[in-house]
Amino acid sequence: MDAIDRSILRELQKDGRLTNQELAQRVGLSPSPCLRRVRQLEQDGAIRGYRALLDPAAVGRGFEVLVSVEVRRDRATVEAFEDALQDLPDVVEAYRLFGSPGCLLRIAVADIETYERLWIEKITALPGVTEVNSQIVMKRIKEPQGLPIGGGAH
Numbered sequence: 001m002d003a004i005d006r007s008i009l010r011e012l013q014k015d016g017r018l019t020n021q022e023l024a025q026r027v028g029l030s031p032s033p034c035l036r037r038v039r040q041l042e043q044d045g046a047i048r049g050y051r052a053l054l055d056p057a058a059v060g061r062g063f064e065v066l067v068s069v070e071v072r073r074d075r076a077t078v079e080a081f082e083d084a085l086q087d088l089p090d091v092v093e094a095y096r097l098f099g100s101p102g103c104l105l106r107i108a109v110a111d112i113e114t115y116e117r118l119w120i121e122k123i124t125a126l127p128g129v130t131e132v133n134s135q136i137v138m139k140r141i142k143e144p145q146g147l148p149i150g151g152g153a154h
Helices: 003-014 020-027 031-043 075-085 112-123
Strands: 063-071 091-096 103-109 129-136
Touching: 003 020, 003 031, 020 031, 063 075, 063 112, 075 091, 103 112, 112 129
Parallel strands: none
Antiparallel strands: 063 103, 063 129, 091 103
C-alpha cells in the first residue's frame, strides 16, 4: 500500500459518497487509475464496505449503554454466547476481551425501560452469563472517525 492508496482510504473514510471524479481529484490521479485502485483496495479487503452514519436519536435509539458481561470460560459456552448475540439487533457492537470483563457490548435502544426489558429478558438469559454490569452513556465525547491511516497528512 503506497501513499496514494492511503490518501484514498483517508478520503473515503471522511466521505464514502465521493464520486470517483471527486476522489481522483483529491488524491491527484485521473479517474481511471483511481477507480482501479479503489477496486483493488476493495478486493484486498482494506475497504470492507460503505455505510451511512445515522443519528441514534433520529432513529429511536438515543439511549446507549455499555455493558460488561462475564461468561463462563469454556469454549462451548463462549461460542454459544457469541452465536446468541448475533440474534440481538439492539447489541450494535460486541467485543471479546482478555481478562475481566470477558465481553463488552454497546447497546442502543429507545429508553431505559426498553433497556431494562432487554436486560431482564435477553442479556441475563444468554448462555453462560454469570455477571452483567451496565454503564449508561451520558454523552458521546468523540464520534467514530474511522481508522488513522499513517504515512502522510491527516
